[in-house]
Amino acid sequence: MIQWFTILLAILISLVAITFTVWPLFNPKQQLFRSENQEVIDLIHRKDIILQSIKEIEFDYHTKKLSEVDFQRLNTRLRHQALALMRQIEKAEPNVQLLEEELEEAISKTRQRHRLERTDATPKNFCPQCGTPVAKDDNYCVSCGKQLKS
Amino acid sequence: MIFNVAYLSLITAMLLAGFGVAVGVWGGQKRIPALAQSSYHAVLAVAGLTTFASICLWYGILNDRFELAYVWNHSERALADFYKFSVIWGGQAGSLLFWTFILSIYSAIVAIFYRNQQYALMPYVHAALLSVSLFFFILLVFSANPFEQIGVVPADGRGLNPLLQNYWMVFHPVMLYLGYVGLTIPFAFAVAALLSKRLDNQWVRIVRRWTLIPWMFLSAGIIMGSQWAYMELGWGGYWAWDPVENASFLPWLTGTAFLHSILIQERRGMLKVWNVVLICLTFFLVILGTFTTRSGILDSVHSFAQSDVGVYFLSYLVLLVLGFLWLLFDQLPLLSNEQEIDSLTSREAAFVANNWLFAGITFATLWGTFFPMFSEIITGDRISVAAPWFNKVVGPMLMLLVLLMGIGPLLGWRRTSADALRKQFTCPLVSCLFFAASFSFYSPRLFPVLGLSICFFVATTIVQEFVRGTIARRSVTNENPLTALVTLVRRNGQRYGGYLIHFGIVLIGIAIIGNEFYQTTTNVTLAEDESVELEGYAFTYTGLDAMRAGNRTEIHARLEISDAQSGQLISEVAPQRNLYDKTPDMPTSEVGLYMRPSEDLYVVLNGWEEEGATATFSIFINPLTMWMWVGGVILVIGTLICVWPHPTRRSLPALTSVPEQAKATAS
Numbered sequence: 001m002i003q004w005f006t007i008l009l010a011i012l013i014s015l016v017a018i019t020f021t022v023w024p025l026f027n028p029k030q031q032l033f034r035s036e037n038q039e040v041i042d043l044i045h046r047k048d049i050i051l052q053s054i055k056e057i058e059f060d061y062h063t064k065k066l067s068e069v070d071f072q073r074l075n076t077r078l079r080h081q082a083l084a085l086m087r088q089i090e091k092a093e094p095n096v097q098l099l100e101e102e103l104e105e106a107i108s109k110t111r112q113r114h115r116l117e118r119t120d121a122t123p124k125n126f127c128p129q130c131g132t133p134v135a136k137d138d139n140y141c142v143s144c145g146k147q148l149k150s
Numbered sequence: 151m152i153f154n155v156a157y158l159s160l161i162t163a164m165l166l167a168g169f170g171v172a173v174g175v176w177g178g179q180k181r182i183p184a185l186a187q188s189s190y191h192a193v194l195a196v197a198g199l200t201t202f203a204s205i206c207l208w209y210g211i212l213n214d215r216f217e218l219a220y221v222w223n224h225s226e227r228a229l230a231d232f233y234k235f236s237v238i239w240g241g242q243a244g245s246l247l248f249w250t251f252i253l254s255i256y257s258a259i260v261a262i263f264y265r266n267q268q269y270a271l272m273p274y275v276h277a278a279l280l281s282v283s284l285f286f287f288i289l290l291v292f293s294a295n296p297f298e299q300i301g302v303v304p305a306d307g308r309g310l311n312p313l314l315q316n317y318w319m320v321f322h323p324v325m326l327y328l329g330y331v332g333l334t335i336p337f338a339f340a341v342a343a344l345l346s347k348r349l350d351n352q353w354v355r356i357v358r359r360w361t362l363i364p365w366m367f368l369s370a371g372i373i374m375g376s377q378w379a380y381m382e383l384g385w386g387g388y389w390a391w392d393p394v395e396n397a398s399f400l401p402w403l404t405g406t407a408f409l410h411s412i413l414i415q416e417r418r419g420m421l422k423v424w425n426v427v428l429i430c431l432t433f434f435l436v437i438l439g440t441f442t443t444r445s446g447i448l449d450s451v452h453s454f455a456q457s458d459v460g461v462y463f464l465s466y467l468v469l470l471v472l473g474f475l476w477l478l479f480d481q482l483p484l485l486s487n488e489q490e491i492d493s494l495t496s497r498e499a500a501f502v503a504n505n506w507l508f509a510g511i512t513f514a515t516l517w518g519t520f521f522p523m524f525s526e527i528i529t530g531d532r533i534s535v536a537a538p539w540f541n542k543v544v545g546p547m548l549m550l551l552v553l554l555m556g557i558g559p560l561l562g563w564r565r566t567s568a569d570a571l572r573k574q575f576t577c578p579l580v581s582c583l584f585f586a587a588s589f590s591f592y593s594p595r596l597f598p599v600l601g602l603s604i605c606f607f608v609a610t611t612i613v614q615e616f617v618r619g620t621i622a623r624r625s626v627t628n629e630n631p632l633t634a635l636v637t638l639v640r641r642n643g644q645r646y647g648g649y650l651i652h653f654g655i656v657l658i659g660i661a662i663i664g665n666e667f668y669q670t671t672t673n674v675t676l677a678e679d680e681s682v683e684l685e686g687y688a689f690t691y692t693g694l695d696a697m698r699a700g701n702r703t704e705i706h707a708r709l710e711i712s713d714a715q716s717g718q719l720i721s722e723v724a725p726q727r728n729l730y731d732k733t734p735d736m737p738t739s740e741v742g743l744y745m746r747p748s749e750d751l752y753v754v755l756n757g758w759e760e761e762g763a764t765a766t767f768s769i770f771i772n773p774l775t776m777w778m779w780v781g782g783v784i785l786v787i788g789t790l791i792c793v794w795p796h797p798t799r800r801s802l803p804a805l806t807s808v809p810e811q812a813k814a815t816a817s
Binding site (some may be wrong): 004009020021022024034045052053056057060063067069070133 | 416
């Protein structure tokens, strides 16, 4: 009797696991996995990396690891690369750029609000586009690349 | 009955893992979402079944079900519940089930975490993870069944290995397993990148965190293992270059090299082949480590479990190497560097040098570990390479590595000008030279002075980095120094967490130098109330006590430690020997320890005569050893800061869900 019960329980557990595994093959509506625009994702990744690099050379410059000349040269080169990538993204998927901008705007508003609450810094020390703190003599925002001085 | 069901669940899990591998690869290649989804379900189903089997084994152990051969061989009724919990990794079959259990949980977490992302990679990631699980299920089902029954129900078990009955042995193996097994995740992503031809910098961005977490566990596991050896083995040291210690150290070395070199690929698109090779080598060393522990191929105090699983492991290792080489050469054209190193005075150049050193240390350790086996195969004689060889060969390379740890962060990415070099190096170099000159008066010995000066140099560079970073942040935000420092660390967790890890390593280095070069010891037999002096301390033996504790008899010796000059009592210690009922021929020792920041006073009870009228001790003064454990804690804290999510950085959203993410982030 116990032996039969063992066999039945083992079969039941196995059946539940097997059914769960093969279920997506017979129920295509429940799928999480979709195909995606890989080209655009690559471009966005590359742009993110360049923007991160810009932040890093800015930081290295402030901590005196990069000379003024090297910083300006690298900064210009990286900004050109970032702009070129943004144009490519715009061309490949115009909606993505729009959505990204919408996202950036929403984040920057929240970020700016939080900063104003926490510090006594005046709003003029922040980038008007993304809300990142900037020095008074900065020509460009270190985060989003927006031109700060004409 | 329940154990038969558990065994059958392992068989089902094995079949589902095989099925998951097939649908994962097929779904990935043909881009069929239904198949990819099925591989995701297979990962979850396998995790459920493995968890069920593991719980069944724990149930058997905690309830003394000695009809199971595994429980009978590795447990006993009198064993404390705390140690019964650790019986699962005390033997061959149980530890393999535990390996598989942790892997299945890791796999399920990764699968759930990325269920709506990385559609091109994930089916292959599932397949790679399940293929590793499949290997372990084959072992469990065909070679090392933890649910094997002996047909009768013995009255009691044969007991757990006495060396494992120590609280560090409850945590140390779990940490090592979490580290070892967790390194399967970055390996699976690397294989997925190769199979999907998605060999850009995306996969290395993903795996950074999934490598750091197991790396942290592995580091903590190694440190805890050292603490166990220090407290339990009673020879005054913590690391003996034992083959199984080396087995945990080897993947740590390659994993650490990988964590550094992926930063270059992420930033500059370089070292793509090297990174793929490194992470696959790390996984290979993990399996090799498990193999050496489990097969008993190398004699070691750690080889608790030995059986015929060696053949399976060896076959798997061969398959692994061949499969990886085939994949690598097949995709080689896609792994070309996007850029070159601009200058030797750049951080990337320092990272490349760091990787060469890691590779050198790995090779030397691997060679020293397997030399006895090679010598036996070639000459018929087993020639062991002892700890002094490792210290001579690996020691200087480790010292160079620590030096690079100080130099690297001072260099900027791409290029550092002569002026910037002067600004960065002046303060640390001057203070280092000042320290070296002062310390030489105290101890005129070349290697410890050199080593400690390097440690001091690195510590100064780290402090300088924190100070300069805080000043730079203050100049932009006008925050007060403390807020600026905290925000700096929060917003640059990867950089400053890394510096904290480096600081932890420096402290460990200082402890190693103190222990290695300044340890003093004496062996002495003392009658009651007799004293011995060592390094200004007087150790007085005051008597011996015997007491029963669970499954053992504990013999405690009482010693008073006092200042040799003033006679003032400093502390009392009680080194002990444990005699286990089931294994009286394997007594274990617990050292008597008095820890100070400057030195440890470490006493081992070696034996006694005439019921304690006299007792023999080994007494060690171990300078600076406490800093090893402090360094270990700082290393873990640093890693947690590294992996902690950035306060504002968002992960790349799936294209279809950007508006929702925007709303969620904004609110």
